[in-house]
Amino acid sequence: MIESAPFLVDDDDVPALRNAISHIARTGYCETQIRKRLGLTDISSLDWHAIPIYRREQLSDRDALAAAIDLFLLQGVVSAQELSGLFDQTDQDVLIRTGILSMDEQHRICARASLFPVGDHLVFSEHAWPMLPHPGYPSVPHDQVMSVGSDSHWLARATVRRPVDIALDLCTGSGIHALLAASHSDRVLAVDINPRAAACTHFNTQASGITNVEVAIGDLFDPVGKERFGLITANPPFVPSPVDAVGFRDGGRSGEDIQRRIVAGLPNYLAPGGVAQIVTDLGERDGEFLSDRLRVWIGDAPIDIHILRLREYSSASYAIGHAVGEDYGTFLESVDDWSRNLRVQGYSRVVSVLLAFQWSDSNFGQPWTWSEVSEPPLHDDAGVEIEETFFAERLARHPDLHKFLERGRIRRAARIKLFEAGMLGDDLHIQTQAQLLGKALSIQQWLNPIEREFLVRMETSLALPEILALARNLGLERETTFAVLGSLLRRRLISLILN
Numbered sequence: 001m002i003e004s005a006p007f008l009v010d011d012d013d014v015p016a017l018r019n020a021i022s023h024i025a026r027t028g029y030c031e032t033q034i035r036k037r038l039g040l041t042d043i044s045s046l047d048w049h050a051i052p053i054y055r056r057e058q059l060s061d062r063d064a065l066a067a068a069i070d071l072f073l074l075q076g077v078v079s080a081q082e083l084s085g086l087f088d089q090t091d092q093d094v095l096i097r098t099g100i101l102s103m104d105e106q107h108r109i110c111a112r113a114s115l116f117p118v119g120d121h122l123v124f125s126e127h128a129w130p131m132l133p134h135p136g137y138p139s140v141p142h143d144q145v146m147s148v149g150s151d152s153h154w155l156a157r158a159t160v161r162r163p164v165d166i167a168l169d170l171c172t173g174s175g176i177h178a179l180l181a182a183s184h185s186d187r188v189l190a191v192d193i194n195p196r197a198a199a200c201t202h203f204n205t206q207a208s209g210i211t212n213v214e215v216a217i218g219d220l221f222d223p224v225g226k227e228r229f230g231l232i233t234a235n236p237p238f239v240p241s242p243v244d245a246v247g248f249r250d251g252g253r254s255g256e257d258i259q260r261r262i263v264a265g266l267p268n269y270l271a272p273g274g275v276a277q278i279v280t281d282l283g284e285r286d287g288e289f290l291s292d293r294l295r296v297w298i299g300d301a302p303i304d305i306h307i308l309r310l311r312e313y314s315s316a317s318y319a320i321g322h323a324v325g326e327d328y329g330t331f332l333e334s335v336d337d338w339s340r341n342l343r344v345q346g347y348s349r350v351v352s353v354l355l356a357f358q359w360s361d362s363n364f365g366q367p368w369t370w371s372e373v374s375e376p377p378l379h380d381d382a383g384v385e386i387e388e389t390f391f392a393e394r395l396a397r398h399p400d401l402h403k404f405l406e407r408g409r410i411r412r413a414a415r416i417k418l419f420e421a422g423m424l425g426d427d428l429h430i431q432t433q434a435q436l437l438g439k440a441l442s443i444q445q446w447l448n449p450i451e452r453e454f455l456v457r458m459e460t461s462l463a464l465p466e467i468l469a470l471a472r473n474l475g476l477e478r479e480t481t482f483a484v485l486g487s488l489l490r491r492r493l494i495s496l497i498l499n
Helices: 013-026 031-038 048-058 064-072 079-084 089-097 150-158 176-184 194-209 257-269 290-298 315-322 330-347 382-397 401-406 451-456 462-472 478-490
Strands: 101-103 109-111 114-118 121-125 164-170 185-190 213-217 229-234 268-284 305-316 351-361 367-371 407-412 415-423 431-436 443-447 496-499
Touching: 013 194, 013 451, 031 048, 031 064, 031 114, 048 064, 064 109, 079 089, 079 109, 089 101, 109 150, 114 150, 114 176, 121 176, 121 194, 150 176, 150 268, 150 351, 150 382, 150 401, 150 478, 164 176, 164 268, 176 185, 176 194, 176 213, 176 229, 176 367, 185 229, 185 290, 229 257, 257 268, 257 290, 257 407, 257 451, 268 290, 268 462, 290 305, 290 330, 290 367, 305 315, 305 382, 315 351, 315 382, 330 415, 330 431, 351 382, 367 478, 382 478, 401 407, 401 478, 401 496, 431 451, 443 451, 478 496
Parallel strands: 164 185, 164 229, 185 213, 229 268, 305 367
Antiparallel strands: 101 109, 114 121, 268 351, 305 351, 407 496, 415 431, 431 443
16 A cells, blocks of 8 residues: 655745646646547546556557556556656656655556646645555545545536635635636635645645645634635535545535535625535435525525536435445445435435525515526536526516616527427427527526527517517517516526617
């Protein structure tokens, strides 16, 4: 077993460490190129079960990029000759001194930490697969720093990237979201209760040359004081677990021990005009809306909430996916423990969600909660689309919507795909789904026949009198027309162009 990286670097070694990382990047080691090289639709779909196939098929041509992927992502072992193709002796020495690389007596080299690509950023963290022969832990250490997995990528792609004075990243782990926020924030505070995670984040700030991230060890908002933040991000421990085995994963038996405290603290720490975004799993009970639970947590604070449902797992599949055991009998006992805990909580399913919170504007009506279903975002524009959703929802709810519509023209979204289905052998009733194309979020919306007819007939942008004339032709009253327009606006199927 190889010890994990210490995530420590002497100040004198920082320039050489940055130079070594730049050499890794020059091989093409970034999210796009690694995805293409391994034949993945998304970097988050990397599967450790397929490591032998990746090595034999995608990485058989052992160029510098192949060696870098094998060493820093697939937890492989490379020869001294391959290492020399990646780094000169100065780079090798600094990576060994900082504990990132380890060399055995046969001069075989392995990495003691993984280097995860997030867009064009490179972030060190613990290995994604700690129970592989390298590093070969029998179980995941409790203070393990979370690797950069699918949920980290989802939050990174969906974060609203507007300039802010100060940002806060809770449960920072490797610091990935703090590092990304640094590019559009004057200052970033990264907080984690795990000292090893704080050390990893600080190491990443040194390795990347980012100087406006401050790292604090503490329990959620405790190190914050009275500051308010224009951006708050969090990827907290969220798994409803019958054991407290892994600090970054287990969120208590309900999974809500940390989530609930973060949401409850938002009214005290979110700045006016700011946005808070959380990626998490939430257990869901039959007959209960997740929005109701979030409203209870946030109290009576006038905050708008957007819920984006990305994945849904039955309780059975969730239990099987988290169970462990060295033999089949032990594994089945673990499945039963996990399944029993979910049953006690009343969860019939577990949902992966992206949550976004913003202070309400009383000019646009009462605080609201809007829930949508989407595939996980595949590129970084999702943050823009979430911000557009907040604007569209508020506009659609404005008491004087008609005054806004009178000041501009309404146009259909550029590219909309319609899915239509009917049932043979029954009264023919066509159902229509609409999906905006070319978007980071693949949200499908059900349309009623009137909404569909409006979309089909809006070949060009129309002023309100033209819209009302169209509605009269469809036999619609004025009030119904505004309800239809509001429904299409909030789903961004139409937009308002102000004169």
